């Protein structure tokens with residue numbers, strides 16, 4: 528089963544006719560090659576307009592591709608779009624659940640839509656209500672639910688036909704941190720219980736970092752990185768020790784002593800494991816008569832990875848909401864991470 532490919536895309540592309548004054552075409556997705564194995568949880572990241580939603584819409588057959596090919600759960604997106612749709616769940620941005628319908632009725636209607644028998648639909652609906660913790664709200668109208676509850680209802684609707692592959696387009700956008708954490712708990716639990724392969728887009732870099740096994744980064748319609756979050760951070764960003772001095776002269780001397788780089792009164796020293804390197808650096812600077820005024824370690828985030836790849840920050844582009852910084856202060860005056 529683990530050998531089975533859930534998504535294989537080769538040279539996939541989508542060009543939209545131009546809509547602006549210039550009238551030029553928009554190459555939303557270019558020459559995309561993807562391989563996703565059964566059971567993987569993949570987070571798809573990128574700035575606004577990078578082409579993430581378009582990719583999802585191509586793979587779910589909601590949009591026809593302009594070039595290339597792809598097979599999703601073994602079905603060709605061009606030749607067998609109905610086969611793809613039967614085998615996948617897709618939850619787009621925004622709630623798809625009807626406003627005045629009750630949660631349980633909505634699940635039953637969705638089962639009927641997929642041609643699942645009544646008895647089986649009821650069993651599956653009960654199981655999803657239990658596993659997504661919807662019991663207390665199953666009899667309520669969707670319009671009375673909170674954002675997080677609605678999102679869980681959306682996911683239950685996307686799973687009623689037991690798809691092997693679930694696409695989620697920004698499942699946690701707009702939710703408060705507690706609802707986001709709760710939703711993720713459910714996503715992880717669903718995957719454990721049903722072995723569903725999950726391919727999702729998110730703007731939350733910390734979510735992708737902590738919860739996805741694999742991170743794909745898209746920019747200007749192209750895939751620019753594809754690996755585990757830890758490998759991307761290790762290979763493309765790396766740890767560093769940040770030191771502060773009273774004068775630029777001291778900083779320059781300390782930079783020479785530590786093989787670091789000085790900028791004004793600050794020094795940055797790249798390190799494999801900054802937390803382990805820091806004590807030795809401090810001892811050595813002390814011995815050289817150059818004790819720093821402040822010291823902190825910086826462990827890279829996925830934003831640093833994006834910065835290393837593109838020279839731009841995802842956050843600068845209004846992309847990522849605040850995330851917990853991985854900067855640990857070890858002196859009374861910590862260097863605030865400027866990112």
Ligand SMILES: Nc1ncnc2c1ncn2[C@@H]1O[C@H](COP(=O)(O)OP(=O)(O)OP(=O)(O)O)[C@@H](O)[C@H]1O
Pocket residue numbers: 543544546553554555573574575576577578579580581582
């Ligand atoms: N129907 C369309 N017609 C014309 N251009 C489109 C259409 N849909 C998307 N685009 C353009 O294609 C590019 C990729 O858009 P897409 O929605 O895939 O990006 P995204 O990465 O999902 O962005 P976001 O994070 O904002 O959702 C953008 O330049 C967008 O304006």
